[in-house]
Amino acid sequence: MNxxxxxxxxxxxxxxxxxxxxxxIEVEVPNDKSHGDFSTNIAMKLARVxxxxxxxxxxxxxxxxxxxxxxxxAVFVARPGFINFxxxxxxxxxxxxxxxxxxxxxxxxxxGKGEHYNIEFVSANPTGSLHIGHARGAAAGDALARVLVxxxxxxxxxxxxxxxxxxxNQLAASIKARYNQAFGIxxxxxxxxxxxxxxxxxxxxxxxxVGDRFLHEEGVEFFKAYGVxxxxxxxxxxxxxxxxxxxxxxxxxxxxxxxxxxxxLNVLKDRGYTYEEDGALWLKTSLYGDEKDRxxxxxxGTYTYITPDIAYHYDKLSRGYTKLIDILGGDHxxxxxxxxxxxxxxxxxxxxxxxxxxxxxxxxxxxxxxKMSKRSGKSIxxxxxxxxxxxxxxxxxxxxxxxxTHMDLxxxxxxxxxxxxxxxYAQYAHARIASLFRQAETKGYxxxxxxxxxxxxxxxxxxYLLTVLSEYPxxxxxxxxxxxxxxxxxxxxxxxxxxxxxxxxxxxxSEDAVKVRERLALLHAVKAVLxxxxxxxxxxxxxxx
RNA sequence: GUUUCGGUAGCUCAGUUGGAUAGAGCAACGGCCUUCUAAGCCGUCGGUCGGGGGUUCGAAUCCCUCCCGGAACGCCA
Numbered sequence: 097m098n099x100x101x102x103x104x105x106x107x108x109x110x111x112x113x114x115x116x117x118x119x120x121i122e123v124e125v126p127n128d129k130s131h132g133d134f135s136t137n138i139a140m141k142l143a144r145v146x147x148x149x150x151x152x153x154x155x156x157x158x159x160x161x162x163x164x165x166x167x168x169x170a171v172f173v174a175r176p177g178f179i180n181f182x183x184x185x186x187x188x189x190x191x192x193x194x195x196x197x198x199x200x201x202x203x204x205x206x207x208g209k210g211e212h213y214n215i216e217f218v219s220a221n222p223t224g225s226l227h228i229g230h231a232r233g234a235a236a237g238d239a240l241a242r243v244l245v246x247x248x249x250x251x252x253x254x255x256x257x258x259x260x261x262x263x264x265n266q267l268a269a270s271i272k273a274r275y276n277q278a279f280g281i282x283x284x285x286x287x288x289x290x291x292x293x294x295x296x297x298x299x300x301x302x303x304x305x306v307g308d309r310f311l312h313e314e315g316v317e318f319f320k321a322y323g324v325x326x327x328x329x330x331x332x333x334x335x336x337x338x339x340x341x342x343x344x345x346x347x348x349x350x351x352x353x354x355x356x357x358x359x360x361l362n363v364l365k366d367r368g369y370t371y372e373e374d375g376a377l378w379l380k381t382s383l384y385g386d387e388k389d390r391x392x393x394x395x396x397g398t399y400t401y402i403t404p405d406i407a408y409h410y411d412k413l414s415r416g417y418t419k420l421i422d423i424l425g426g427d428h429x430x431x432x433x434x435x436x437x438x439x440x441x442x443x444x445x446x447x448x449x450x451x452x453x454x455x456x457x458x459x460x461x462x463x464x465x466x467k468m469s470k471r472s473g474k475s476i477x478x479x480x481x482x483x484x485x486x487x488x489x490x491x492x493x494x495x496x497x498x499x500x501t502h503m504d505l506x507x508x509x510x511x512x513x514x515x516x517x518x519x520x521y522a523q524y525a526h527a528r529i530a531s532l533f534r535q536a537e538t539k540g541y542x543x544x545x546x547x548x549x550x551x552x553x554x555x556x557x558x559x560y561l562l563t564v565l566s567e568y569p570x571x572x573x574x575x576x577x578x579x580x581x582x583x584x585x586x587x588x589x590x591x592x593x594x595x596x597x598x599x600x601x602x603x604x605x606s607e608d609a610v611k612v613r614e615r616l617a618l619l620h621a622v623k624a625v626l627x628x629x630x631x632x633x634x635x636x637x638x639x640x641x
Numbered sequence: 642g643u644u645u646c647g648g649u650a651g652c653u654c655a656g657u658u659g660g661a662u663a664g665a666g667c668a669a670c671g672g673c674c675u676u677c678u679a680a681g682c683c684g685u686c687g688g689u690c691g692g693g694g695g696u697u698c699g700a701a702u703c704c705c706u707c708c709c710g711g712a713a714c715g716c717c718a
Contacts, residue, residue, distance in 0.1 A: 127656095127664070137660060143698080150698085176698075178661065221718085263718060288717090376716055387644080387714090394716040401718045429645050430713040455646060456711065496666090497654070502647055502711060509653090509667090518666060520680050528678065535677050586655070589665075600673090600682035641680070 099183055099566075102167055103134060110161040118142065125567070132170065132180035133563065139177040150177025188562035189550045192621045195565070196545035199624035203568040207576065208249025214412050215241050217423035218335070219256040222327040223267045224292045226334050226478040227468060228457050228505065229425060234478075235494035235634065236454060237423045238340040239581035242632045247576035252417070253342045256408060259324045260348035261401065266290065267327075268319035274299035275310060275319075291472055294330070298323060334479050338487055339634040351407050357399065360407040360442075361392070369441050384437035384446065402431070406438045413443050420448060426455040426500070452579060455502040462508065476507070485510055488635045492519035495633040496585045518589060522630060523638050525592035528599060529623040530639040536616060539605055547617040552610055557598040561622060564594045568625055581633065588629045595622055 100123045111118045119141050126135045139154035146153060154173040163171050163181075170182040195202045217237025220230045237253070244251050258264075270289035274296045277283060285291055302310075302322060310318070328345075335341065351357050361377070364370050369380050375395035382389050392403045412420055420439070424432070432451045440446045459466045459476055468475040481490055489510065496518070497503050510517070533543055553562070568587065575583035604615050627637035 126661075128661070131661070135661085140660070140698090174661070176661075258718080261718060266718095374716080378716095391716045396716080398716090400716065425712095426646065427712055433644095453646075458711080500646065501654075504653065506653080517680095521666090524678080524680050528681085531678055539677085582655080586665080596681055597683090599677085600679095603677065605677050641678080 099134060099167060099181075099187075102164060103136065103181060106161050106163055107136070107138060107157065110157060114160070116142070117145065119145075126178075126180065131174065131178065132172070132182045134181040134183070135178050137178055139173075139179060143177065151175065153177065154179050185554070185559040185562050186550075188566050189553060191562065191565050192550070192617055193546065193548040195621040195624055196547075196617065199621075200628060202625065203572045203628065204246055204248065205569060205572055205576070206248040207573060208244060208247050211418045212250040212252070212416065213244055213419045213421060214252045214254055214415070214417040215244070215421040215423070216254045216256055216412075218340075219258070220331060221258045221263055222324045222331060223263055223290050224327065225294050225475075226331055227475040228459055228478065228481065229454075229468075231338065231478045231481065231490060232454055232457055232494045232503075233423055233425070234335060234338055234340045235491050236452075236499050236581065239491075239495045239584070239633045240421075240423070240452075240579060242634070243572065243575045243581050243584060246572050246632060249576070252344060254344040254346060254412075255342040256405075257324075257328060257345060257347045257349075259328075260352055260404060264320050264324060265316075267295075267323045268316050270295050271299050271302070271319045271323050272310070272315070275302060278303055279308060279311060281311075292475070294327070295323075298326060301326070334477075334482075337482060338478060339491065346408065346411070348404050348408065351404050351411070356411060357404055357407040360410045361403070363410070364392075364406075364438075364441060367441060379434075379438065379441075381434045381437035384433075384440045386433040386437045390434050402434060402438070405435065406442075409435070409439050409449070410442050413439070413448070419450060421450045421452065423452045423454060423499075426453045429453055450579075452499050454499055458502070458504045460504055460506045460508075466507075481510070488523070489517045489519050491634045492522070492585060493517070495635075496582050498580060498582050518585075519635060520641075521596075522588045522592045522626065523635070524641055525595045526623060526626045526630070526637045527639060527641040529595070529619050529626075532599075532604060532619065533616070536605055536612070541605065541609075541612055541616060543616045543620055544613060545617060545620050547613060550614045550617075552608075552614050553618060555601075557594075557601045558615075558618070561594045561598050561618065564591050565621060565625060568629070571629075584629055584632050588626065588633075591622065591626055591629070595619075595626075 103123050104121045107121055108118070118138065121136060121138050123134050123136045126132060139157060140150040142148075142153050143150040151173065154177050158171055158173060158179060167183055167187055168181050169184050170180075172180050172182075174180055191202075215237060218226075218230055218233045220226055226234075241251050241253050266286060266289045270285050270291070273283045273285045273289070278299055285295075302319075309315070332345075361370075364379060369383070370392070371378055371380070376391045377393035378389045379392045380389050390402060391400050392406070393399060409420065422435075432453075436446070436449050436451070439449045459468075466476065478490075493505070493510065536543065553559075564587075567590075571583055571587040575581055604619075605612060623637075630637045
């Protein structure tokens, strides 16, 4: 039973009967409890059309409409023209057995029916460790993917491995330099190379395996392959520990091997989107809103960065997804128009690719900003962070923020592991119920998840808890359609708050067996929804804390 | 200079297809543990929504303009 739908259809019926043309009827949950449980501003919208005071329209509308009295305990008009509704919270009792019967079904939607999304995120180069920026991408992309799945979309999560470009040559050269250094040869790591400690470690490993062999041989191919393989393996490991997995790991080198880039270029040439100038091949991206055309084959015959990336997206298109989503760092925003242009050329649809930009994370320590530096190899790695604070606070923290907001991460705060971190609040709510259940058992009470009729679930705290439970599907829908996974952490917080407030308000394991049984069934449902929502942002629901 | 993201409470952030008295967490302050986990609850304090104009019944939200900060502007990746 959906209350919003009931309101909308009732009003629609009235307006249609009166032959009034009406705009979309919006029903929302007011911020202020004194405005009821639901409200609509339709009378204000109609004021323009009907040329009558909104207050009067609202009153007449309420008079003429037949709102179901078993759902609504009050329908009232408020200045300047809102119609507010108070609902009988007993209608939410149905939710309890429904949730308890199939916990993961609750909030599961079908709005993505028939759609298959491909979502690409992180896609860090295999040239070093994952840092804090990648962590944000991983947390955001994974949460979004899970929310989309929950909303009924089919989703493929994908990681593009840049193992074909010039940066891999730099990687090999960097490892080689560290390798030589280990033998006392004074050779600096190239200026544009990779300076992190993980590169040194790799060189040491290689020496253990092959000794001084590459003092006499060039070994570039060996260093490339070894470096990419082992850095990729550790990326995967870090991500897995961060509770992020991918369905597809797509290697750029595969595009070269299978001649896919030439193939893609031919498609673009055949469709007349290219031309030659100054000895280079250009793509007419300005046709699709880019500020100028872009070179895709340089005059020396090599490709620019975007060329294999276009071929990669062409491959994704060929796999039949209905939508491609790329989650990119905000520093790539200038790259987006040309990529979208290329995809429009290949797919014939300008809206095929959605790009979600993540803004930079500013890291603070002792009140000072820590700058990442490629040259010194200094950066805060995901692995270090997880070792110090654990996966959950980091995931929750990133999931709390909207994707395209600039954000600050205060390390002193993050490392504190105190209640300043809101993830504990949510996990505690879940653990609290678990603890209560253990306690109930020792007192001889059974949690009965099949309980379906209730007579004692009333009072402000319980009704609020039921109301918040009822809002879960709406939260999922909004998070999925607007691509705002932080809606989920907001929901989690509201539910945890409702739980804590109720818990503090009364002794649940009282002497009244009926009351106890009904409350335990309610809490069983709350626990299940908390867990489901936490899972959407990749956070564990703990049984104990 | 152009493009782009941002500027909302002391701090970190929601709210931005125009709606009710602008919200939350943290911090601060005051209460609540002989009773199911106090990582909790209840309450208080806290705002010229960067500035200024405009549009209208109504603007944090739309338009114009200015100020401040991040980022991108390559036949680099």
